[in-house]
Amino acid sequence: MVTNRPLGLQLTHIDHGYTIGGTFTPVLDDISLTIAPGEFVALLGPSGCGKSTLLRLIAGLEPPHGGAILAEGTPITGPGPDRIVMFQDPTLYPWRTVRGNVALGHDIAGRKDPASVEAAIELVGLKGFERAWPHQLSGGMAQRAALARALVNDPRLLILDEPLGKLDSLTRLTMQTELHRLWQDRGFTAIMVTHDVEEALLLATRIIVFSPRPARIIGDLPIDLPPHRHRDDPRLLDLRKNILVQLGHSADW
């Protein structure tokens, strides 16, 4: 697999909201953020604050109401295969086998590249399950297949919308390690929404903390730690405490 250059992003004064039942609810409030190529940015914030909405805007699934999102200086006007999203649910197509699901991006592009499909399946450890139907997979395996489906497009930016949120804790630990290894090997830029402070601390090079809805950026912490981090590292524990205070959970600590 060829590895593309990682993508850099500039978000300037993003405003967004939804009209539900006739009333307008603001979701994002003046978000400005610059993400350098190759960064692993974790977005942390209270549940429902609008982090996932921000990801949809970056993916190009919706245009923002206000502000601009630039990818290397060019405005994002729609979705594109260089920015791949991995959702909380695997959202595999039940009518395609694992192989068919992983090949989705190729089918859309009208490209035939079975070798890269097989390579991606092997990379996420699903070799031998190419012909399995999604309903035959466990939750962790399904999410691995979704990861392979994303990676086969060789994205320059991987958008992770709480991709490990529904996995059991052991599978989660394994997948965190694998995501980290992939990010190091392939060198894409990664933006990940998560509710798990520890997960953010283990994986990210930078953590953005959001306020409750409408989301504003209330914290921007670079994590200057070596890539191979240990969960019990005292520096991580300090950072964790700091973030929890920003999220308004000082009393729980």
Next chain:
Amino acid sequence: MSASDTRAPPVRATGQTATKAGPRRTLLPWAAGPAWFLAALVTWRWPDADDFPDTSQLAALFLAVGLGLTAAAALRRLSARAPWAIALGLGFAAWEIAQAKLLWLPRPFFGTPQDLLDVFLTDWKRLGDSLLHSLGLLAVGYGIGAVLGVAVGVGLGRSPRFRYWVRPLIRLVGPLPPVALLPLAFVLIPSGRLASEALLALAAGFPTTILTWSGVAAVDPAYYDVARTMGARNRFLVLRVALPAAMPQIFVGLFMGLGVSFATLVVAEMLGVKSGLGFYMQWAQGWAAYPNMYAALLMMSLMCTGLVTLLFKVRDRVLSWQKDGLKW
């Protein structure tokens, strides 16, 4: 599936039920042949109550079936179906005795097995011709209705503007039984065949449209998001996402449409089209030729069940990804 269960060696360890079922299962297929030999013997040796045609041919037919079943038993090809084969043989023997030998039921409404056989032996050409006409009419009408139904259903599910204009029309015309339009159709459309095909298309189209629409409307929006982030355009979203996702529902619609088509076909053939099994039945009834009517009924039943079986075979292939499904 059933063949593999019964072919499996009897399990000794699981207790009494298994060992009891063992010998009965192995002997049962051997009883199917004799049941038919009995029917043949009764037909051949017991004198008919009246001068019925083809008694000896019928006896020969029963004998042939009995021989075939015995061969099947010897080749171990008859296990799950053995009870049915026995019941059918005994049933034919009982029918033969009750009607051909004892004349228990009033004639001409109830015929004998040899009457039915005689219809197939003497009138097979017209019966076959009627079957082909019915099938041809169905194929064109149902085919057009199915394709249009899927197309309109996808339009209704995907495009608000299409929905705005087409939904009221569907709601007005769709629930109408197609048969109600029959008199009008025969007046408006000069060719009876064309009119029937149009009605068959309507009959098949309405349930297909509604269920395709419902299936497309129920597609998880996340499926579209996944494809869109990889750069999919509308064509891919419709043909490769919406359609396969809605396929289980579409097949329900196709099945319902097939049922309405059968009803519409028979009525159309009885009232307007001068060919087909419905027409044959109407004609047979006019001449009080009840055995012919039974023969046509049998043909129609085989045609309908054959087509439903075909539809389910296609469905099982297309929906092989589903966890489980109804087995027709």
